[in-house]
Amino acid sequence: MNRAIRYSSKKVFLIALVIGILPLALGIPLVYLKSVSDLSRTSNTAAHEAFRQINVMLSEAEAAAKELSDITGLPCSQAAKPLREAVATYRFLRATSLATDNKVYCSSLYGSDVNITVNPHDYLRGRLRLIDQTASGSKTAALILRTQQAHKSALVSIDGRHIQDALHLIDKKSNLSLKVGNHWMTQNGVVDNPPFENEPTAPRSVVSNEYGFTVSAAYPAGTLFSHTLETYSIILGLLLALGMFSGLLTYWMLGRVLAPSIELQRALSADEFVPFLQPVFSSTSGKCIGAEVLVRWNHPHEGIITPNSFIPLAERSNLIIAITRRLMHKTAQQLAPHASRLEQPFHIGFNVCAKHFENFDLVDECILFLKAFKPGTVILVLEMTERELVKPTPTALELIERLHELGVKIALDDFGTGHSSLSYLQRFKVDFIKIDQSFISMIGADALSVHILDSILDLALKLDLQVLAEGIETEEQRDYLGACGVDYMQGYFFAKPMPVSEFLKTILNHPDFSNKTAWTDSHSQTGKRLTSPVR
Template sequence: MNRAIRYSSKKALLIALVIGMIPSILGGALVYLKSNADLSGLSATAVKEAARQIDVMLEEAENASDILLTRAGLPCPGNISRQLQELVATYRFLRSTHLAIDDKIYCSSLPPSEASPGTDPNNYLHGRLHLGNQTLTGSNSSALTLRSALNNASSLVEIDGRHIQDALHLIDRHSNLVLEIGRHWMSQDGIIHHASFENYPIASTALSSEKYGYTLYAAYPAGTLLTYMLNTYLLLLVLLLALGLFAGVFTYWMLGRVLAPSLELQRALSADEFTPYLQPVISSTSGKCVGCEVLARWYHPQEGSISPNSFIPLAEQSNLIISITKRLMEKTAQELVPYASKLEAPFHIGFNISAKHFESFELVDDCISFLKSFKPGQIILVLELTERELIQPTRTATRLIEKLHALGVKIALDDFGTGHSSLNYLQLFKVDYIKIDKSFVSMIGANALSVHILDSILDLALKLDLQVLAEGVETEEQRDYLGACGVDFMQGYFYAKPMPVTDFVSKALHHPQKNPALP
């Protein structure tokens, strides 16, 4: 096309920014989801491993408790106390063992100076577990106590809180592992807390023990997700940013170039951007508007109105001319039918066709549809052959002309005298009209040789019994000369420019233009 179809710089920049952000946004979202899934997996693994280790400790405590209960109710001489101490030495996680009757400790592995755990079952989760601080050798330390009962006897086995702390801290020190038993909970620093527990917001995971009833929590503090993304997927994030930058710059560069014309034509056709403009055809004898030539106008969203000379050749090369012509005929019928009663019957309506139309019979169906839109005899459909592409005299082309004539469609040879095949077309096809090119009309009064050529064309048309239409009439002198030479019809800017259908109806119809050269 002669005119470049470009996006405005602001719109191109906006589109480029959007395109450039897509890889970063989508990729960043995927990295975010993957990082969140990674952290959720880590926290789930952490609570499972912590639960496994704590269960091992409690199973040891249960084994010790089973042995203790066999001695429940027996007096507690020195040998029994030593047996309790031996249990502590035998099992690696135990800190102390105790025997109680009616919830009163009467035998312990600890010396009398050391505090023993409480025995009230109400202070134990499900009467079994208690988490709290105990005094041992003059210092406070945490302990997890397992209580087992048999009749009125009970055993209390304490697990050293340092082992619980190690399980919480060493598995994953970043996941804030917490052990909760009843109203008490232990953090990774080994401190027992009695206030309500609030977990961190990232990848929060909880696991409750069906056997013992405790609950483990794991989560990460705010900001961990971003840190994890940068530490783990920094290279991928940089690549996504680079990809987005490249996509944005490339898009901006591409939008600054001329779009692929055939693709733009296809888009315009889908968007119904082609509209008919009508240029009046005037009778040389009556001065009335007796017809019109339908010209395509392309209203591009950025470029505005684009003339046929800018896109019709490309439409022919890209095989879109048939679809454009079909749509032009449909829209012309839709817009002109409401004003059909104002037309000078039989009203000539001309459409330009090209060599592509002669490769199939689709044009016949289009013409039938167009003629059915009007009352019989109301219009004469004229198809104007252009010479931008050579029409081959194939059997299909010959049969097409025959079918068109059978419908009453007239054939006009456009721009006669300028193409190398004008005379050949007169021999091959049954032509009803010839249209004298405006290049000859413009030489009237200025170039004697061109006027002689014009006279020869008119003489040829007379001998072949062809009607003549002169294009490009722009002056009174041209109008008068052509009228005096017997030209049947005229069109040009002297009468009117191509215009929308509504303007054509209001301005061009029923405004006779008398030719002074005629009596």
């Protein structure tokens, strides 16, 4: 058995680990793809915007060059003024020059005192050239546009600072660059080597069909990781938290349901199932005349566990009979010494299920329970739930007869919620019916449920059955049921289920406890049921 438990625990751990990793395994690739998409979109947008701005600058330079073409060939003394006016007129220009036979003879910067030879092969497509002018004292590069007509040409220089500003301000992180021929202008200036050898992330390029220049954008290695952390840190944190929560929840849930018979058997051996008592009050006297015994699992690690969590497991693993036997024994052991001080006869109710009616062991358990008390001090009530079908086999019917011979009362629990109420009343000779909380809770809220409740009370009157209403939580419910002549009541309005010691302390040491449920004269009844309730 120990080997099986260890194997099961290992299996639970592995399953929980897989479930815990699953959100990360599915989420991280999606976050990664989203980060790649983000950088690609940003890089593409930056490259196109830089391309657009440089085109604007070149369009302006083109317009200036066309104006200057008309004066190309004039003496410098006549052309100098228009050259300087062009620089002043067009916002992006740094200098303008005129050349004949590929020799510059006049410049807006130097006038006629210039002797520069122009090599058309230095210009991309004979039109565009990117030069570094830092050696000549200028702080930035320049982009030169050349236009030629026959042997005459005009050269318009765009200030590199404007291009640098565009590359820098559009997106500082995408490392935008302008390529003209074999030269690049980056955000930091002109370089002679490709600037993207170490920039492999989200590379994007836009090529000008008209001028031949290329605008490129890319991110350095590591940008994807840093971008993911900066942008999606919350999502990554949530994925991690979800993974941890899913793994721990899976581990906890599988640990609870794995090999339930082993865990329940261990709890039985450790005597962890304890009785809780919920008082039952008389609607006429207001006194506590009995209690329903409810099982609780006092788990060493999880504390008190309610029966809904383990009773179905106990029934499937055939341990429910052993648990009920232990519960009856412990209840008798704790209540018997104080039975004479309780209301006489004191009703003590236990829930039984279909498996109890498959053999006669229940009769022996009831005999042992009643022997613990003096004759006449208690009435044992067994509550059959209508939610689980008890088949009217010969064994079950004979069992009911023997229980009645012992003075044991049979109550039909959850009356009205199942599928065989009338059949139960006819075949099992029921003494009490317990009205389910679902009907009680609708008092004052649902007229149809109240009509059903009235019909149940009328049926009980005609069959001479005593009625217990459970799940009473409000004063309105109590008053309504009292006016209807319901015999007994229980619910959180009066008291919650409590350990036996607390129950005895409350009942025996605080006589005024019963006054909490005492009826006023206007609600006190003689016990006669009303076929039409006072509303």
